[in-house]
Amino acid sequence: MTKPFPDAPAQRAAIETLTHELKVSPFLASLLVQRGVSGYEEARVFFRPEIGHLHDPFAMRDMDRAITRLTMAMVRQEKILVYGDYDVDGTTSVALFYGFMKTLHPHLDYYIPDRYAEGYGISQAGVRWAADNGFTLIVALDCGIKSIDCVAEAKALGVDFIICDHHRPGTEIPDAAAVLDPKRVDCAYPYKELTGCGVGFKLLQALCIFNGIPLEQLYPFLDLVVVSIASDIVPITGENRVLAYYGLRCLNEQARPGLRALIKVANAKKDESGNLITDSRATPSTRQLDINDLVFKVGPRINAAGRIKHAKEAVRLLLADDDTEADRFALEINTHNVNRQKFDSGTTQQALAMIEADEWLKNAKSTVLFDASWHKGVIGIVASRCIEHYYRPTVILTQSNEKVAGSARSVPGFDVYEAIEECADLLEQFGGHTFAAGLTLKPENVSAFRQKFETVVSGRIQEEMLTPLIEIDMPLDFDQIDGKFVRILKQMGPFGPHNLQPVFCTEQVYLCGPVQTMQQKHLKFWVRQANSAYKFQAIGFNMAPQWADRLYHDEPLSICYQIEENHFNGQVSIQLVLKDIRCVDPTPPTLDSTQQPNAVA
Known part of the structure; x- marks a missing residue:
């Protein structure tokens, strides 16, 4: 799904104003307008968050x-x-x-x-x-x-x-x-x-x-606040954007020992058996840590302590005040995370098999699964994994003492909390957010809850919500992608909900090098656009099974992607992170094999 390029007079005027006042391309100006930025002052606040933009705490009830x-x-x-x-x-x-x-x-x-x-x-x-x-x-x-x-x-x-x-x-x-x-x-x-x-x-x-008390004494703790913002998947707008911006600065300039140790262990080298090589751990990259690092590397490890053992271990790590102690705690938590991944994988396979074996479940608008043996610590993750295969609101339930406990996850546009609230008469307790919730019920109510939840979801959900869509910000030619474009794009971060990293699409793209497969699941190859002076390396995570044998040098492609910097061996280059590929079928043009890759200026 492509976002409409702004065409209303006011929007066009805003794009022209931003293009002139900020001295940026109309493409970048349009991205800003899509994010509610229409003038110089709004752009200044957007690009340069300040601690002074935080609200008065006494305004809270x-x-x-x-x-x-x-x-x-x-x-x-x-x-x-x-x-x-x-x-x-x-x-x-x-x-x-x-x-x-x-x-x-x-x-x-x-x-x-x-x-x-x-x-x-x-x-x-x-x-x-x-x-x-x-x-x-x-x-x-x-x-x-x-x-x-x-x-x-x-x-x-x-x-x-x-x-x-x-x-x-x-x-x-x-x-x-x-x-x-x-x-x-x-x-x-x-x-x-x-x-x-x-x-x-x-x-x-x-x-x-x-x-x-000087507020400067409090600000070093913002590295913890940004971890919570990233991991709880809240909108990175307004005050959260300010907190995330300064939290990332704190994290990158002087992170507390516990977070530094988690990043180090997340980037650690492993031996052939998959064990961490603790005496020569990889040091953090010179690349600045971003929200994705917290979502995919730090957050899961902190969560693993409470899922597998006890969350006090995570607090102990976050409060550690020397590197040696923090390194030891981080290794322990990383072990919990490895165990969590094993539980997660096995339970996900069981859950998907249950859906496949049940025609009613396969055709339902929602997923509600129960198994008393499932590990309570991973049911939220399993709910998310199930949505990757069956794109619909999902509740995963397991036995917890004498009750049944569950975790719910949703799809964009559907409020799973409100759907669960409609089933309150069958529940002991519940709570949560629009896209994630928890609930507890009696074992004898599981079947009735499954039926009622399905009825509520079926009556509320719109058909388009049941199909995963990639929302494209705008079409873009490769000639527009240069060092300045990427630098300004980076300044639009921190990226996250309600300020997502922009997704672009480009037509008439051709391979200009061999297709590499990494770990049998990721793709890497070079591409150029017809009539463009630039070529870029593209990487497609988890795309090898679908596309490795379907890409040919003389066949044009349409691709949608995000633009990132690739840091390798001290060099920085522009990399396209693919979101999807589509084969098209016009006559291919003649390509100049001497074209050079574009680098960050």
Whole structure:
């Protein structure tokens, strides 16, 4: 699917204005207009986010109450418990809040619930542990917005709560000392898409302002905030864009030892058996880390601790203050990640086989699968894997103590949280976002839930949502791709939801070199466009099975792709990362074999 090139008079005028004022090509100006940038000042804010663009934290409902209670606890030397969920957002939240508060207040500890014994969110076990150990204030991060009963029990035991959450509230708000959640209907905070870690950051920002603590002491913790933003797949717009921009700068200039160790172990060399070579680990590339590195390298490893063992290990790593200790913790977590991948792969194969064996499931608008033996730590990943094969809202369920626990994932455009909410009469509890949710139900309700969820999805989902589409920003000729184009393109990042990395398409493209297959699944080859002076290396991840035997030098192709810099042996060149290929059939033109590859200027 191709985005329409702006043609309304106002849009054309904006493109002309940006082209002139920014001295960029109309193609780049059009990309900016597609992202809501229409004038010089908007472009300046977009390209140059500033810390000063962050909103006033006291604009958030209950922030004054939260600061009053937190400051009182510090003055009275109360014991404060930092409580967080076991996923990336939760563990980074705990590391952020505990790590910063430890510099101000000595009576502090943190608590992460056990995924299997306690489940998601605030637990009775956690509340009672806090009361038994003399804690009088719990700061809950990335959870708590629906924990009505547990917060009430804590209050009866003399323990107050400050809740920092970003999930959708229910009809009732917990009776806590303060409830910070920009998604509260009575909260006028101007940005609604913060992560749990982001809400925790706003609380600390307010604490600094209220107590005259220099904010410069807080900013080094933004490397944790950007990890939460990347891993929780929230929009990278507005305030999240500012936090992500400075978080990446912090990560690239002076990351904390734990994150540095995770990147190192993610890039480590392996021996022939697949074991890490620990005495000669690869050092991080000179290439700047970006959101994709966090999504695919850092996030899964942090998550693996809570999925396979206990998320406290991830917090311990993130709080490590020397490289030797961090390296040791990172290797342990990497081992958990390897084990997680094994569980993930086996469970995904079983899940796909269940769909293939059931005609009703194959033809349904949704997928709901249950197996009591599946590992609870990987069911969310398996739901995502199933969507890669059967593109539709998916819920994967497994046995958890005496209940059934599930993880739901969705497709673009469909709100899976609202669909699950329609099934609330069959559920014990649920929570989440538009594209991801969790739920718990009784075993006897699984069949009824499957039927009702299918009915709800069938009645709401539009047919086009069930077909994966590649949204193309614009057609582009190779002659437009040069060093300046790529440099400006990079400055449009950080890329992520609502500011996706642009996808281009080019027609009349021909091979100009051999097709290489890497690891039997990836493709690499050189391409040139007819009548263009440039040729580029293209790489197609996981495209070898479909295309390795279908590409010929004299046949034209249409390709859609993203443009990236390739760093290799100290050289930087432009690389096209393929998203799709289409064979076309006009008469091929004569090509000049002397044309040279284009490099980043």
